[in-house]
Amino acid sequence: MKGLDRITNPFNDDKVISNCGLFGMMSTRGRKFSGRDVILAMANMHDRGNGLGGGFAAYGIYPEYEDCYALHVMYESMAGKEQTEAFIRTAFDLVHDEEMPHRDPASSRVGGAYTAGTAPILWRYFVRVPENVLKDMIREDARKDIKNIEEDVADDYVVKQVMTIDTQIADAYVFSSGKNMGVFKGVGYPEDIGNFFCLEEYSGYLWTAHGRFPTNTQAWWGGAHPFSLLDWSVVHNGEISSYGTNRAFLEMHGYYCCMHTDTEVIAYAVDLLARRHRLPMDIVAKVLAPPLWTAIDRMPGPERRLHTALRLTYPALLMNGPFTIIIARQGEMIGLRDRIQLRPLVAGIKDDMLYLSSEEAPIRVVCPELDETWTVKGGEPIIGRLGGRVITGSESRAAAS
Amino acid sequence: MKSYLLPQFAVYRDDDKCIRCKVCVRQCSFGVHAYDDEDDEIRSNESACVGCQRCATLCPTGALVIRQHPHEFRPNANWSEEMLLDVKRKAETGAVTITGMGNDKPHRVYWDHLLLNASQVTNPSIDPLREPMELRTFLGRKPDGLVFKDGRLITDMPPQVMIETPIIFSAMSYGAISYQAQLAFMQAAQELGTLCNTGEGGWPMDFRRFGRNVIVQCASGRFGVDPDYLNQAAIVEIKIGQGAKPGIGGHLPGEKVTAAVAATRMIPEGTDALSPAPQHDIYSIEDLSMLIYALKEATNYEKPISVKIAAVHNAAAIASGMVRAGADIIAVDGFRGGTGAAPRVIRDNVGIPTELALAAIDERLRREGIRNRASILVAGGFRNSADIIKAIALGADAVYIGTAALVAMGCTLCQQCNTGKCAWGITAQDPYIAKRLNPDIATRRLVNLVRAWTLEIKEMLGGMGINSIESLRGNRLHLRGIGLQEWELEVLGVKGAGQ
Ligand code: SF4
Ligand code: SF4
Numbered sequence: 001m002k003g004l005d006r007i008t009n010p011f012n013d014d015k016v017i018s019n020c021g022l023f024g025m026m027s028t029r030g031r032k033f034s035g036r037d038v039i040l041a042m043a044n045m046h047d048r049g050n051g052l053g054g055g056f057a058a059y060g061i062y063p064e065y066e067d068c069y070a071l072h073v074m075y076e077s078m079a080g081k082e083q084t085e086a087f088i089r090t091a092f093d094l095v096h097d098e099e100m101p102h103r104d105p106a107s108s109r110v111g112g113a114y115t116a117g118t119a120p121i122l123w124r125y126f127v128r129v130p131e132n133v134l135k136d137m138i139r140e141d142a143r144k145d146i147k148n149i150e151e152d153v154a155d156d157y158v159v160k161q162v163m164t165i166d167t168q169i170a171d172a173y174v175f176s177s178g179k180n181m182g183v184f185k186g187v188g189y190p191e192d193i194g195n196f197f198c199l200e201e202y203s204g205y206l207w208t209a210h211g212r213f214p215t216n217t218q219a220w221w222g223g224a225h226p227f228s229l230l231d232w233s234v235v236h237n238g239e240i241s242s243y244g245t246n247r248a249f250l251e252m253h254g255y256y257c258c259m260h261t262d263t264e265v266i267a268y269a270v271d272l273l274a275r276r277h278r279l280p281m282d283i284v285a286k287v288l289a290p291p292l293w294t295a296i297d298r299m300p301g302p303e304r305r306l307h308t309a310l311r312l313t314y315p316a317l318l319m320n321g322p323f324t325i326i327i328a329r330q331g332e333m334i335g336l337r338d339r340i341q342l343r344p345l346v347a348g349i350k351d352d353m354l355y356l357s358s359e360e361a362p363i364r365v366v367c368p369e370l371d372e373t374w375t376v377k378g379g380e381p382i383i384g385r386l387g388g389r390v391i392t393g394s395e396s397r398a399a400a401s
Numbered sequence: 402m403k404s405y406l407l408p409q410f411a412v413y414r415d416d417d418k419c420i421r422c423k424v425c426v427r428q429c430s431f432g433v434h435a436y437d438d439e440d441d442e443i444r445s446n447e448s449a450c451v452g453c454q455r456c457a458t459l460c461p462t463g464a465l466v467i468r469q470h471p472h473e474f475r476p477n478a479n480w481s482e483e484m485l486l487d488v489k490r491k492a493e494t495g496a497v498t499i500t501g502m503g504n505d506k507p508h509r510v511y512w513d514h515l516l517l518n519a520s521q522v523t524n525p526s527i528d529p530l531r532e533p534m535e536l537r538t539f540l541g542r543k544p545d546g547l548v549f550k551d552g553r554l555i556t557d558m559p560p561q562v563m564i565e566t567p568i569i570f571s572a573m574s575y576g577a578i579s580y581q582a583q584l585a586f587m588q589a590a591q592e593l594g595t596l597c598n599t600g601e602g603g604w605p606m607d608f609r610r611f612g613r614n615v616i617v618q619c620a621s622g623r624f625g626v627d628p629d630y631l632n633q634a635a636i637v638e639i640k641i642g643q644g645a646k647p648g649i650g651g652h653l654p655g656e657k658v659t660a661a662v663a664a665t666r667m668i669p670e671g672t673d674a675l676s677p678a679p680q681h682d683i684y685s686i687e688d689l690s691m692l693i694y695a696l697k698e699a700t701n702y703e704k705p706i707s708v709k710i711a712a713v714h715n716a717a718a719i720a721s722g723m724v725r726a727g728a729d730i731i732a733v734d735g736f737r738g739g740t741g742a743a744p745r746v747i748r749d750n751v752g753i754p755t756e757l758a759l760a761a762i763d764e765r766l767r768r769e770g771i772r773n774r775a776s777i778l779v780a781g782g783f784r785n786s787a788d789i790i791k792a793i794a795l796g797a798d799a800v801y802i803g804t805a806a807l808v809a810m811g812c813t814l815c816q817q818c819n820t821g822k823c824a825w826g827i828t829a830q831d832p833y834i835a836k837r838l839n840p841d842i843a844t845r846r847l848v849n850l851v852r853a854w855t856l857e858i859k860e861m862l863g864g865m866g867i868n869s870i871e872s873l874r875g876n877r878l879h880l881r882g883i884g885l886q887e888w889e890l891e892v893l894g895v896k897g898a899g900q
Contacts, residue, residue, distance in 0.1 A: 242867065245876040283549070308558075313546065314547075340527070
């Protein structure tokens with residue numbers, strides 16, 4: 001098996017440590033807008049990163065291939081590309097593929113200090129899971145009672161193929177695999193990465209972004225955030241001290257943590273809880289950042305039983321240590337801080353727009369007149385959903401829509 | 402027959418300091434000291450001395466010093482003094498040498514070769530005096546996942562037992578330890594919000610009020626087992642093996658079976674209480690499963706069932722079978738675990754260190770995807786809070802402490818528990834000796850010890866940037882090995898220091 005961590009983690013550290021700035025903006029009415037503002041906001045937080053990683057996730061950007069999985073792949077060599085394409089052609093129905101549009105790496109100042117002006121080969125593929133594969137998988141699936149079983153087994157299939165490419169094929173790495181969404185990331189300051197990928201030309205209703213300050217990795221494009229699997233994407237600021245426990249638990253559930261980053265375990269944890277175990281998103285947040293036992297002890301009976309059950313069943317998915325994350329998927333953006341509030345998260349609302357950011361200033365840069373802005377409490381998720389509501393913690397606030 | 406054994410300890414009494422108060426005479430349960438009326442002198446029979454230090458501790462003037470006897474055989478690296486004496490002892494008695502407490506051989510203590518992590522710069526450490534620090538732990542089987550229907554939780558939780566600190570008092574039976582000592586364990590467990598284990602000697606009626614804090618054992622002798630015994634307790638533990646004597650049963654001599662012990666064990670007074678080596682209804686894993694489910698039936702599926710084994714060579718595979726057989730808790734007892742009485746040759750030669758067994762079991766259950774289906778309790782030689790936190794990082798849910806708890810009550814590891822003469826009143830049945838252990842003072846000492854360790858665990862957790870013990874469980878990245886070989890690092894699943 002190819003050791004991805006050997007690329008992103010050449011010194012074989014327990015995990016790649018990185019701290020950062022993050023930003024997310026979403027129209028809860030599904031209004032689309034370009035990547036211009038999110039780039040502007042990230043440029044405002046330039047100093048939270050050190051130029052060793054920047055990236056974006058955008059939702060609603062591929063309406064013409066809405067029902068296809070969009071695989072964004074980076075290659076270090078032509079051989080990797082050829083092998084991967086042969087694999088993709090056997091594993092999927094390929095609908096369309098093309099080079100990812102980008103500007104000249106040298107003039108875009110990407111690549112970082114060591115490899116300035118260079119970029120990997122960046123290609124995208126719009127694919128479907130072949131009908132016969134789907135039929136076979138559904139026939140073999142024991143879970144007869146599940147709704148959307150087609151989508152579910154197709155997702156499982158895609159995860160498996162992505163893991164195969166990532167772990168088996170040299171010089172190839174799938175960094176985005178969702179439908180009607182895409183991740184754009186690389187080595188460089190986020191504003192330079194955004195410019196490199198021409199993000200001002202895309203149009204999406206939900207954007208998240210990340211500027212990275214890793215302490216110990218050399219520049220590898222795949223190591224930047226967001227980290228994504230299917231249409232989940234995660235940007236993350238923090239260092240998770242429970243990493244070893246989280247990883248051991250996820251490995252027990254078949255996730256191979258090949259990148260050795262905290263962000264990767266969060267993405268897998270969310271996939272396990274929300275997709276495979278079908279927990280509602282606000283419950284997922286309570287697993288990642290549960291209330292303290294002293295708070296649980298004060299809750300009324302049913303709520304206490306619920307939170308006790310969560311802590312007992314998923315103790316190994318508690319994310320301990322400082323973190324702020326913005327998780328996104330189609331139609332939903334979730335912001336969450338660690339329960340003792342060691343890393344910052346600010347929220348802002350203006351009309352149908354929900355903003356989440358490490359600092360307030362970048363929000364003000366793109367939207368000077370906010371209806372409301374506040375510091376998010378530890379362990380209380382802020383959830384923006386298509387349909388016009390923003391849910392904060394246990395209570396709901398209606399976004400002025 | 403004239404004994405060829407030399408005394409092991411020498412008694413030095415400073416005659417200038419001695420005031421002839423006779424405390425040592427009364428306190429020594431081994432009959433070392435005697436007062437000679439005619440000469441107004443205290444004389445000592447050194448060959449009876451076991452080095453328990455009771456007299457030296459209580460002598461009001463500090464007149465006594467008990468030291469290892471300075472006699473020396475011709476040095477011989479192959480034939481140590483211990484070997485010589487053991488041969489001579491057997492030649493004199495023709496009997497198996499019995500001893501108390503755990504393996505005292507200088508095998509590698511893996512806890513001492515594991516180092517803990519701490520946060521610097523990229524991740525803040527947490528100050529437990531200012532921030533919450535959660536040690537609450539739940540013992541019992543956990544579901545594979547939760548199922549919600551229309552926003553409501555519909556998964557039923559298997560029975561769980563909550564403890565506020567991951568430290569439990571290990572199995573010590575009434576009979577092996579005194580009534581007073583067992584009372585102290587019950588009171589301390591209650592005050593600390595943790596558990597104590599009755600061992601296999603039954604459960605005195607007047608201790609049943611401590612039920613929420615008690616684990617009862619169902620062992621090969623089935624002493625004291627009846628429906629009330631099972632249903633009053635928090636957890637029922639099937640005892641298959643014990644770290645100090647894997648593969649063999651137990652024997653409480655008739656002299657220790659007083660009326661009270663007899664009533665508790667449900668056997669006639671003065672008869673030997675024999676625990677067979679195997680449980681005579683368990684000759685295979687499916688038999689174990691039947692006993693587990695019989696106990697679940699008897700307790701209406703309301704209590705976790707624990708199965709305790711000694712740490713032996715293939716403990717990991719056995720543990721996996723136990724989980725599949727329905728055990729909600731796996732207890733594993735390493736070869737340094739104590740005992741009231743065991744053949745010395747077994748205590749010192751059978752079994753493996755608990756550290757290695759724990760690492761192997763946790764790893765195996767994870768690989769098989771069933772780690773959540775049982776809690777892991779570890780026993781066998783915890784000496785301080787660092788040992789305990791390292792066990793949790795290796796994958797334990799909580800630890801059993803036995804020897805350390807006895808030391809807190811006064812024990813000096815003189816290894817005479819089997820004689821029933823414990824000068825500290827801990828493992829004595831003779832009411833005259835046993836009553837010197839004041840249960841309330843002993844309770845205080847036990848509570849203090851566990852409190853202190855709990856605070857230390859919080860300090861170390863905070864240092865690692867962790868505020869909840871579940872985030873350390875099985876988190877071997879917070880451990881590094883030092884002075885270990887490749888295979889040892891591999892079994893423990895840790896990197897070497899600096900790696
Ligand atoms: S206890 Fe000390 S002072 Fe009292 S008789 Fe013994 S040696 Fe003398
Ligand atoms: S319990 Fe008593 S007899 Fe046993 S080792 Fe400790 S002091 Fe000695």
